[in-house]
Amino acid sequence: MENEISPLKKYQRTPKLFIDLPSKGNYYPKGVLDKVEELEVYSMTASDELMVRTPDALFTGQAVKNVIEHCVPAIKNALLIPTLDVDYILAAIRMASYGDTINMSATCPACSENSDYGIEVQRVMDHFDNRSFKNETRIEDFLFRIRPFTYKELTEIQKKTILLQRQIVQKTPGPEDDQNETELGEIYTTINQIATDAVCAMVTEVVTPDGDTENNPNFIRDFIINNDKVFYNGLKELQEQNVNSWKLPDVEVSCGSCENKFSVATTLDYSNFFVRG
Secondary structure, three states, rough: OOOOOOOOHOOOOOOOOOEEHHHHHHHHOOOOOOOOOOOOEEEOOOOHHHHHHOOHHHHHHHHHHHHHHHHHOOOOHHHHHHHHHHHHHHHHOOOOOOOOEEEEEEEOOOOEEEEEEEEHHHHHHHHHHHOOOOEEEEEEEEEEEEEOOOOHHHHHHHHHHHHHHHHHHHHHOOOOOHHHHHHHHHHHHHHHHHHHHHHHHEEEEEEEEOEEEEEOOHHHHEEEOOOHHHHHHHHHHHHHHHHHHHHHOOOEEEEEOOOOOOOOOOOOOOOOOOOOO
């Protein structure tokens, strides 16, 4: 009986679509990907849906990690996915699970009517087809090479920033509240430090005007932080250029009440992104 094959076996879930990654497999550590092209995408199971509706699991990134690995088995460690691919992969999972439409709410600026609008998932995915990540820049005859953050790194940055922002709300000073004002200053300093560290962390290599190369992250960080601000500002600008290039474009919608046309920002809010409808 142990070798008996269940008749249900042939009805188990099968891939709903196949995808090629926008990054083309670049920036992945060895062993994270089984293959680069035609990755199978399966629909979510009931346990996947429960996971993505757990606030703590979403906040820590564990829910997204588990869902990606379960629905795209060619990815062995979703925490190490470069951020270039995360939204694309999640959009593919959404399409495989629920179809080609995401409902988003928006308020008409003309009549203040709040309505739901359908956004095509395929449109979200198509946006990434012609994106490219600019991975180097030259500043003052120094060549800087950079990489995108991993999903884990981005999640950690967001977690720290959100927690600090909550502290700011709690410590808004009143009249003659010197202690809270001092603590607020420390919080803002920490937020700025996180942003600075993020810019430094994305640099993988610096080539000097003499042709010498530096790959040590500690030496690179020290050079950027303790040098003329032109280096940090140039790297920050490159970071913003990449973010804006990969950012999903706004969608034009028409109000059902007054027919006013306006733009809606397309954001993949994971707390409702995996809700049917």
